[in-house]
Amino acid sequence: MIYLDNAATTYPKPPAVIEAVRRHVAEYGGNPGRGAHRLSLRAAEAVYACRESLSALLGLHAPEGIVFTENTTYALNMLLKGFLKESDHVLISELEHNAVYRPLWRLGESRGVTFSVFPVVGKSIPQLLQGIEDRIGPRTVAVITTHASNICSVTLPLREIGALCRRRGLRFFVDAAQSAGRLPIDMRAMGIDALAAPGHKSLLGIQGCGFLALSPTLQLDTLLEGGSGVHSRLPTMPVELPERLEAGTLPVPAIAALAAGVSFLRELGQAEIERREKALFLATKERLSALPDVVIHQPEEAGAVLLFHRKGEDATAVAAALDRAGIAVRAGLHCAPLAHKALGTPEEGAVRVSFGPFNTLSDADALWQALKA
Numbered sequence: 555m556i557y558l559d560n561a562a563t564t565y566p567k568p569p570a571v572i573e574a575v576r577r578h579v580a581e582y583g584g585n586p587g588r589g590a591h592r593l594s595l596r597a598a599e600a601v602y603a604c605r606e607s608l609s610a611l612l613g614l615h616a617p618e619g620i621v622f623t624e625n626t627t628y629a630l631n632m633l634l635k636g637f638l639k640e641s642d643h644v645l646i647s648e649l650e651h652n653a654v655y656r657p658l659w660r661l662g663e664s665r666g667v668t669f670s671v672f673p674v675v676g677k678s679i680p681q682l683l684q685g686i687e688d689r690i691g692p693r694t695v696a697v698i699t700t701h702a703s704n705i706c707s708v709t710l711p712l713r714e715i716g717a718l719c720r721r722r723g724l725r726f727f728v729d730a731a732q733s734a735g736r737l738p739i740d741m742r743a744m745g746i747d748a749l750a751a752p753g754h755k756s757l758l759g760i761q762g763c764g765f766l767a768l769s770p771t772l773q774l775d776t777l778l779e780g781g782s783g784v785h786s787r788l789p790t791m792p793v794e795l796p797e798r799l800e801a802g803t804l805p806v807p808a809i810a811a812l813a814a815g816v817s818f819l820r821e822l823g824q825a826e827i828e829r830r831e832k833a834l835f836l837a838t839k840e841r842l843s844a845l846p847d848v849v850i851h852q853p854e855e856a857g858a859v860l861l862f863h864r865k866g867e868d869a870t871a872v873a874a875a876l877d878r879a880g881i882a883v884r885a886g887l888h889c890a891p892l893a894h895k896a897l898g899t900p901e902e903g904a905v906r907v908s909f910g911p912f913n914t915l916s917d918a919d920a921l922w923q924a925l926k927a
């Protein structure tokens with residue numbers, strides 16, 4: 555199977571990641587913070603080591619700001635529902651995933667939260683920033699944007715948006731589901747107050763954990779309450795991070811895997827990953843552009859995701875045919891109807907090809923040959 559669905563989850567995983575899971579389960583499978591014996595302490599050390607490597611990778615102030623969650627969606631819900639108050643207004647980009655759009659919609663129903671959408675596709679950085687400025691109102695409290703789209707190669711200029719947010723006194727929240735691990739991120743330098751990401755995509759961990767990286771200036775209400783392993787006499791969750799937001803047992807095997815994924819990335823180098831993905835993107839684009847019935851969406855910027863459709867053909871049928879030819883891609887709306895609308899894809903969506911660090915040029919060739927056939 556040629557795997558070109560890395561935006562859904564990266565596959566395969568580095569052997570060191572699989573070994574990290576095995577070691578936790580087989581050798582030190584205690585519950586961190588839930589015992590003073592050595593198996594619990596070993597597990598707690600593994601969790602802390604992962605907080606440390608993530609906070610160093612992302613330029614966060616301190617490892618305690620890393621809050622582990624089940625996935626990115628959980629982290630974004632925790633952030634939005636823990637921060638936004640009655641009648642607040644926020645700005646989001648037109649490329650947002652349902653993991654941002656739906657919680658905001660729900661907050662509209664429950665707390666009267668409103669949002670405005672600023673344009674990105676085809677805009678220069680000054681035009682994009684102006685689009686944000688134009689939509690700021692008296693009740694605006696935050697800008698929330700994806701870093702890299704999950705359906706095309708567009709990335710947002712975080713540093714510039716962060717600077718605008720600082721100037722205008724707004725919080726800046728980033729959905730880094732498609733960028734953490736692949737693209738450089740420095741939360742402090744970019745003025746990011748909170749960032750959500752999964753462990754199992756470009757950070758090369760396994761499914762089962764994501765995280766919210768929080769700056770110390772942000773105090774969130776809890777989404778979930780329960781055991782935290784500290785201050786057990788209190789009826790309320792502790793105030794300190796990360797315990798405040800981590801109720802219940804953590805997914806330690808997935809956290810250990812994530813730490814191993816970050817080490818692998820550091821050895822390979824983010825710049826090398828970006829270089830490989832861009833080379834593959836350009837090679838695939840060149841091959842697909844030569845096919846008369848293929849329409850590529852937003853091809854200007856090279857990245858890890860390429861979106862196309864075939865004239866007169868249903869995207870799902872194209873993906874199913876590719877699957878029969880041994881090539882894994884994803885078709886449809888990719889949980890991002892706003893973004894598909896912004897790109898003007900057909901009603902039923904399009905076919906997404908997404909590259910990871912283990913794809914090679916021969917994969918691009920195989921896709922091209924299969925589409926020709």
Ligand code: PMP
Nearest residue numbers: 625626627651653700704731752
């Ligand atoms: N945001 C974006 C941009 C995504 O691509 C995804 C995953 N497709 C998510 C959020 C949700 O991530 P998770 O599945 O980890 O909740």
